[in-house]
Amino acid sequence: MTALTKKKTQKKINKEVIMKWVFAIAASTSILCVFLICGFLFYNGFTAMAKIGVFDFIAGTRWKPSNELFGILPMIVGSISVTLIAAIIGIPIGILCAIYLVYFCSDRVGKILKPVIDLLAGIPSIVYGFFGLVCIVPIMQDLTGTSGKGILTAGILLGMMILPTIINVSESSLRAVEKSYYEGALALGATHERSVFFVSVPAAKSGILAGVILGIGRAVGETMAVNYVAGNQAVMPTSILSGVRTLTTNIVLEMGYATDLHREALIATAVVLFIFILIINAAFSYVKRRMK
Amino acid sequence: MNQYTLSKVLNVLVKISAFITMAILGWIVAYIIINGIPNMTLDQFAWTYTTDNVSMMPAIVNTVTTAFIALIIALPLGVACAIYLVEYAKKGSKFVSFVRLTTETLSGIPSIIFGLFGNLMFVIIFKGYTLLFGAITLSIMILPLIIRTTEEALLAVPDAYREGSFGLGAGKTRTIFKIVLPCAVPGILSGVILSIGRIVGESAALIYTAGTIPQIAGLMDSGRTLSVHMYALLSEGLYIDQAYSTALVLLVLVIIINTLSGSVAKKLGGNHE
Numbered sequence: 001m002t003a004l005t006k007k008k009t010q011k012k013i014n015k016e017v018i019m020k021w022v023f024a025i026a027a028s029t030s031i032l033c034v035f036l037i038c039g040f041l042f043y044n045g046f047t048a049m050a051k052i053g054v055f056d057f058i059a060g061t062r063w064k065p066s067n068e069l070f071g072i073l074p075m076i077v078g079s080i081s082v083t084l085i086a087a088i089i090g091i092p093i094g095i096l097c098a099i100y101l102v103y104f105c106s107d108r109v110g111k112i113l114k115p116v117i118d119l120l121a122g123i124p125s126i127v128y129g130f131f132g133l134v135c136i137v138p139i140m141q142d143l144t145g146t147s148g149k150g151i152l153t154a155g156i157l158l159g160m161m162i163l164p165t166i167i168n169v170s171e172s173s174l175r176a177v178e179k180s181y182y183e184g185a186l187a188l189g190a191t192h193e194r195s196v197f198f199v200s201v202p203a204a205k206s207g208i209l210a211g212v213i214l215g216i217g218r219a220v221g222e223t224m225a226v227n228y229v230a231g232n233q234a235v236m237p238t239s240i241l242s243g244v245r246t247l248t249t250n251i252v253l254e255m256g257y258a259t260d261l262h263r264e265a266l267i268a269t270a271v272v273l274f275i276f277i278l279i280i281n282a283a284f285s286y287v288k289r290r291m292k
Numbered sequence: 293m294n295q296y297t298l299s300k301v302l303n304v305l306v307k308i309s310a311f312i313t314m315a316i317l318g319w320i321v322a323y324i325i326i327n328g329i330p331n332m333t334l335d336q337f338a339w340t341y342t343t344d345n346v347s348m349m350p351a352i353v354n355t356v357t358t359a360f361i362a363l364i365i366a367l368p369l370g371v372a373c374a375i376y377l378v379e380y381a382k383k384g385s386k387f388v389s390f391v392r393l394t395t396e397t398l399s400g401i402p403s404i405i406f407g408l409f410g411n412l413m414f415v416i417i418f419k420g421y422t423l424l425f426g427a428i429t430l431s432i433m434i435l436p437l438i439i440r441t442t443e444e445a446l447l448a449v450p451d452a453y454r455e456g457s458f459g460l461g462a463g464k465t466r467t468i469f470k471i472v473l474p475c476a477v478p479g480i481l482s483g484v485i486l487s488i489g490r491i492v493g494e495s496a497a498l499i500y501t502a503g504t505i506p507q508i509a510g511l512m513d514s515g516r517t518l519s520v521h522m523y524a525l526l527s528e529g530l531y532i533d534q535a536y537s538t539a540l541v542l543l544v545l546v547i548i549i550n551t552l553s554g555s556v557a558k559k560l561g562g563n564h565e
Binding site for chain 1: 295296298299300302303305306307308309310312313314316317318319320321323325327336368369372373375376377378379381387389390391393394395396400401402404405406407408412413430432435436439441453462463464465489492493494495496499500519523524536537542543547549550551554555558
């Protein structure tokens with residue numbers, strides 16, 4: 001090899017190595033972002049919690065920023081109860097709809113249903129919230145004789161919103177189930193429905209569970225839609241119809257004008273929400289790993 | 293209950309569920325279209341916002357700017373990350389599983405937390421809301437989506453293409469940029485379209501980063517996007533009629549975006565079959 005070509009090869013190898021590092025650095029962006037988010041939130045949030053007192057903050061039942069009372073238990077209860085209603089509504093409909101999509105519908109119906117689900121996923125949450133406010137709240141007012149805003153209304157709206165998440169994840173895991181399972185059940189004399197529900201669906205249960213967890217995560221983190229239909233009272237709910245404030249709406253409602261300790265308390269609220277989400281995420285990755 | 297009644301019940305149940313799903317969308321879409329069209333007026337598209345015309349035009353312009361900046365930041369990063377994960381990384385390496393874990397975490401974080409983070413990080417440093425902060429916050433939000441779609445697109449490129457390129461003496465970088473990436477463009481594009489959809493619909497992450505001022509904003513000004521416009525209309529409580537028409541515009545945008553991404557995805561499927 002002449003000196004010139006040697007130099008050229010060397011240059012080429014250098015370029016390859018440099019590009020590899022460029023890609024590797026780009027790949028670490030998401031790591032950096034997660035660390036930054038955790039760092040900023042936890043640092044500010046835990047300082048606030050220390051000032052307020054961790055127990056007073058998490059187990060305190062009164063949120064009165066003007067009196068320096070920062071108890072977020074009502075919001076925690078609010079988030080959990082709204083999510084629970086959403087899960088009760090969204091999970092069965094979502095799973096059954098996914099089963100319909102994979103095992104029951106004709107190609108023609110599937111071609112309509114698929115875009116319908118995508119569109120449900122694409123509608124902005126503020127539009128859902130507006131729809132809830134002008135359409136569902138009046139209906140609930142007539143039915144229950146209350147203000148119409150509360151746990152039940154928010155739960156119904158969220159139940160609609162988490163449908164596409166549950167359907168899409170369940171659908172792909174149902175499609176991944178071996179066809180021979182179903183065929184074997186049919187050959188043994190089971191009906192189509194029985195083969196689907198007692199053989200194929202159990203085989204996809206981890207994937208379906210992952211979809212359910214993802215849907216619950218979406219319900220816990222939803223802000224703008226809940227903002228208009230939950231009532232937003234920062235008090236302990238007494239019934240399924242009473243108005244509640246969730247962790248997310250607590251932040252969005254007061255962040256605009258909060259200062260000093262009040263502001264820090266809101267960041268601490270976000271930390272509690274974030275911990276909820278991290279637990280849900282961890283459950284999701286655990287189920288997903290087990291699936292493989 | 294014998295097998296046959298049980299089967300009938302299950303059959304009816306799945307059909308009802310599918311019907312409910314369709315009915316929910318039909319209800320929402322019909323409600324917004326029926327109430328949106330009568331409230332649509334021409335002066336809502338006037339170039340400047342006043343309290344009389346409550347124009348959404350500045351918000352539309354801001355939405356386009358925000359989406360553009362967010363994509364300029366997130367697209368190269370996301371694509372490069374996906375290239376590393378698919379083309380370079382060794383299977384089962386610690387670094388890769390860590391990248392995947394953090395990407396998954398990012399995609400699960402609620403938008404309000406992104407908004408709060410953006411607020412803490414940028415607004416406190418520079419004092420005041422600007423469109424740029426909003427766009428940077430959104431670029432972090434759409435990063436996982438772009439990484440995932442690009443990854444899928446890259447994985448769909450047959451290995452024979454790469455081997456052919458190596459066989460002809462091309463280096464790895466050249467193979468990636470000249471052979472693999474061009475093949476993956478439709479997939480990446482559908483990811484971009486989906487990201488635009490998320491940006492258009494996002495409000496919680498923008499309220500406390502980009503602010504809510506109704507003006508056509510430069511990079512360092514505060515400005516509201518279309519979804520934030522709707523939020524502002526609802527919180528002022530005086531403009532329900534205009535909120536109907538804004539909801540209609542948002543809905544139409546989402547339908548267009550979904551159709552586009554669907555047709556791009558279809559093209560992708562056709563390429564590799």
